[in-house]
Amino acid sequence: MGVSTASPEKGISVVTTDFPPVNALPVQGWYDLADAVRAAGRDPEIRCVVLAAGGRGFNAGVDIKELQRDTGHEALIGANHGCYEAFAAVYECEVPVIAAVHGFCLGGGIGLAGNADVIVASDDATFGLPELDRGALGAATHLARLVPQHLMRALYYTSRTVTATELLGHGSVWRVVPREALRDAALALAREVARKDGRLIRLAKAAINGIDPVDVRRSYRFEQGFTFEAGLSGTAARVRDTFGQEREGETEA
Secondary structure (H helix, E strand, C coil): CEEEEEEEECCEEEEEEECCCCCCECHHHHHHHHHHHHHHHHCCCCCEEEEEECCCCCECCECHHHHHHCCCCHHHHHHHHHHHHHHHHHHHCCCCEEEEECCEEECHHHHHHHHCCEEEEECCCEEECCHHHCCCCCCHHHHCCCCCHHHHHHHHHHCCEEEHHHHHHHCCCCEEECHHHHHHHHHHHHHHHHCCCHHHHHHHHHHHHHCCCCCHHHHHHHHHHHHHHHHHHCHHHHHHHHHHHHCCCCCCC
């Protein structure tokens, strides 16, 4: 359980999160993920990082139960900072990052996948931001990298999800494969990237980030201000408590 790193092939690092039952990450988990991705990117032998997950789904966001147990605001602040660091680590990784997404990709999962360079998904993968149903805000910045603006707004306001096949139609998913073929498909693409010159692929990543029309760090930080306001006002706790009553035993954001 936790965050692990492996190098199954030359030039490729696989960073895997595994937080049962639904891969809803605690505060420390987000920091550990950020550290693992940054470390992989700094390794001069690595030319591509695959971001993967164990268990039922890719990522279900923040561990809501951790927030509910906190009588103050430390957990909320920690989750805000942890997500910010993890999302930034993926975006700023010195080499391309491929997100291998299976099952659900929700809340913070959208932040990770949306900041990745490429997404390979299984045919059972679904993507969405159920934030308004969970007493939170944020990651519209990253959802907007996956779907057109008006669809992003509709998904955000309704908490609906879209399938990997639908994202394939928008061009934001590279390939959709059967779940059992996901790892091989992600590694095949990573292998192709890893054949490039190490120095040149790092320059290419920096160049592409440099021409990005949206500053994802500043945009997401702006969103986080409203998340914190919802927390301070008591609105977030009220909605989270309703979620806890309806979905007893689950943790998700």
